[in-house]
Amino acid sequence: MEQHHSAKPHIVGYLFSLILTVLAFYVMLYTSMPMSWKITILLVLAVLQLLVQLFYFMHILEGDGAYQVINVVFGIFVAVTIVAGSIWIMLYNTMLE
């Protein structure tokens, strides 16, 4: 009962999101790390923000929790395959040029 009616997870989630967003802006705009580091950190921060939304705001574990998680994980799997696969194929598609 407590979990369903408490604003605490929302406030904690909002604080986490704000911190992660500010970090992303800071790393990309005000540091002079190599680009590959920046991109890695940026992706890690984005994935953390995704988890904050799913768990703190969207309550993914409520209801049919396990099936919802499987469904979202499968969606992400297809998404990563499409994005990474497309970039990989087009990057090494030098024979046409």
Place this chain on the structure above:
Amino acid sequence: METTTSTTKGYRPMEYASEEGRLKIFGFWIFLGAEIVLFSTLFATYFVLVNQTAGGPSGKELFEIKIFAMETFLLLTSSFTCGLAVLAMRKQSKRGYFGWMGVTLLLGLGFLILEIEEFAMLVEMNAGPTRSAFLSAFFTLVGTHGIHVTLGIAWVTGVMIQVWKRGFTPVTSRKIFMTGLYWHFLDVVWIFLFSTIYLLGVA
């Protein structure tokens, strides 16, 4: 986790009270899975075409940090206030629901206005969707997200009118919960947009 056990052990928020409600919410999660895939194809297109500027401007010259930082803050905060609105619904507080959902709508509108201004500015600078493959992909991706926000505002408004007329029933509660999921999802997509399109574009 705590939440799962408490839902399986008898207590359920009203939107989960009926089997129909539970199935529709699960169905909505499946829809969101399909939305992830939809956006992934647009992201893939963008990343493939990002350097094809056809002698035109690149993201570095076009994206304004102030604008997309503001957009990010507005949408992130609206996701938070939307969560509070759903929470108010669970506490059966009409005032809380209308108050927080109203704030959510205003923040969403603010986001949309900034985005429309940005698009208009780009078109004025001769950097519209027909300028280069990069800009076609950019407008398609960011525009699709913008259309989702527009639809979200219309849907949330519609559900608010229903709640105004009928109060919190198992059906309206379920709809409120689903609009909440949708709104949070819009912020999820934006997280990846501001990170990989805008921040990576200007860095």
